[in-house]
Amino acid sequence: xxxxxxxxxxxxxxxxxxxxxxxxxxxxxxxxxxxxxxxxxxxxxxxxxxxxxxxxxxxxxxxxxxxxxxxxxxxxxxxxxxxxxxxxxxxxxxxxxxxxxxxxxxxxxxxxxxxxxxxxxxx
Numbered sequence: 223x224x225x226x227x228x229x230x231x232x233x234x235x236x237x238x239x240x241x242x243x244x245x246x247x248x249x250x251x252x253x254x255x256x257x258x259x260x261x262x263x264x265x266x267x268x269x270x271x272x273x274x275x276x277x278x279x280x281x282x283x284x285x286x287x288x289x290x291x292x293x294x295x296x297x298x299x300x301x302x303x304x305x306x307x308x309x310x311x312x313x314x315x316x317x318x319x320x321x322x323x324x325x326x327x328x329x330x331x332x333x334x335x336x337x338x339x340x341x342x343x344x345x
Contacts (some may be wrong), residue, residue: 249338256279260335262313265328268279272315272328282308318344 240288248257251269284306325341 273318274316276314280310320344
């Protein structure tokens with residue numbers, strides 16, 4: 223009797239964990255899976271043209287460190303921080319996959335897919 227009860231608990235746990243929502247790390251276009259790190263060219267060739275494209279450029283300030291080098295001293299106990307400007311071209315592609323599927327938002331930075339988000343049902 224205890225063995226059957228344990229089996230029911232295990233089956234219940236498996237079912238419980240199998241229906242958890244999965245974050246959108248990728249999505250399927252036809253038979254291919256598009257995932258973070260793919261290029262714009264690959265996404266365009268696999269999924270076709272998006273329904274809508276937004277494009278803008280951001281200037282980001284990154285903090286980098288410079289190690290000064292002095293020939294008479296071997297080890298430097300400090301680092302000198304300096305700021306680096308980086309221009310990033312961002313594109314947000316919207317794919318409307320129809321009424322039965324969710325809208326997908328793909329964000330590219332400098333031509334590389336960095337984020338896949340899921341929206342509401344398509345239209």
